[in-house]
Amino acid sequence: MELKMIKWRSGRFCRSNSKLSNGSVKGGEKGGNGGVGSGEIKWELRPGGMLVQKRDAGVSAGEGMINVKVSTVSHCHDVSIEATSTFRELKKLLSLETGLEPRHQRLLYRGKEKEDDEHLHMVGLRDKGKVLLLQHQAIK
Template sequence: MKRSSSKGILDKGSTAVMEHEDVDADAAGIEWEMRPGGMLVQRRDVTDAAAVFGPLVKIKVSFGLVSHDITAPAHGSFGDVKRLLVPLTGLAPKEQRLLFKGVEKEDSEALHMAGVKDKAKLILVEDPAARERKVQEQHKQEKITRSYQIVTSIQAEVDKLAEQVSTSEGSFRSGDALSASELRRLNEALMQRLLRLDGIEAVGEAKILRRTQVKRVQGLVEAVDRLRAALMQPPPKENQVVVTTQWETFDGGMGSLAVPPPSSASVNANWETFE
């Protein structure tokens, strides 16, 4: 059976590096182990590791109220120790500060050159700048969550108001009577939600949701305004009978649509006399 194997060497992160080659693993009787990163490496005991990587030292690292016991090559560096502490502390190497005998050590400085021996004690503190960035990021996430919850609660209120607007529109189309006071109440309720949405300082997904709800409320306000305007229009007038003073007159059996002008008589003062 052929399988991929590796020649394990310890890099600066105290992890095995695989140089793949095809060997008969079963024939060689090699035991393998899977590292956390998914890397398949040959299992070695402490004696083998010391033979390959040099002497190992056990170090106690104090981090607040917690202590971590690690084993590292004596000729490794403080940067190697930081990488070993990542899964134990959750801090990235750049977020760690290692102190030995009260002095902060650089990542490139070798343990044996600094005088770190077996059962030595180191102190780990979180970098203040990194801690401040974490606090700011946490506040930002809390702000996003809080604003999202507020917008979501307003959205639920707008859903109920939208149902009322839809019911009013249906009543208007079917010819049912609408209440002017109810439409006014709907308009005021929608405007209140719009003002609340405008006052939210939202970021991220909350900002997108807020913008969507603002446009939605504006559309509902316009719908209510149209209903109120239609309600204020006077009802259409019914058919009316028109009465006119123009009477139809007849002259000699012929009908006339116009009234003839009245005749005028002239009076002559010269009288004819008879003898």
């Protein structure tokens, strides 16, 4: 199977390509409006046959540090952690702040308890996300 790069010029948001300063904008560069409709869009064919817009080589959604607000019954803690970390690693950080051992902690995100091996970025936890910390019932 032969892969071809498909280039598409978006004319929806810009009336004329002659208004651009150097004639066209390369696919990796972004204009003042975040790259929407400002030049060529590069496409790639995924192994499953899906045609998708090619990603920039910049920082992806799962990289870098994020700030997480962890609420307990009586306190709030702001924790800075890598987005690719697991909930187990978040529990270890919280044990330093709360004094509660990781095995005694229950972390809830979006109303559901998360397992220790789940990654933060895979469940959708982003920067300034909120997590609820509860003490395990058997410990009380």
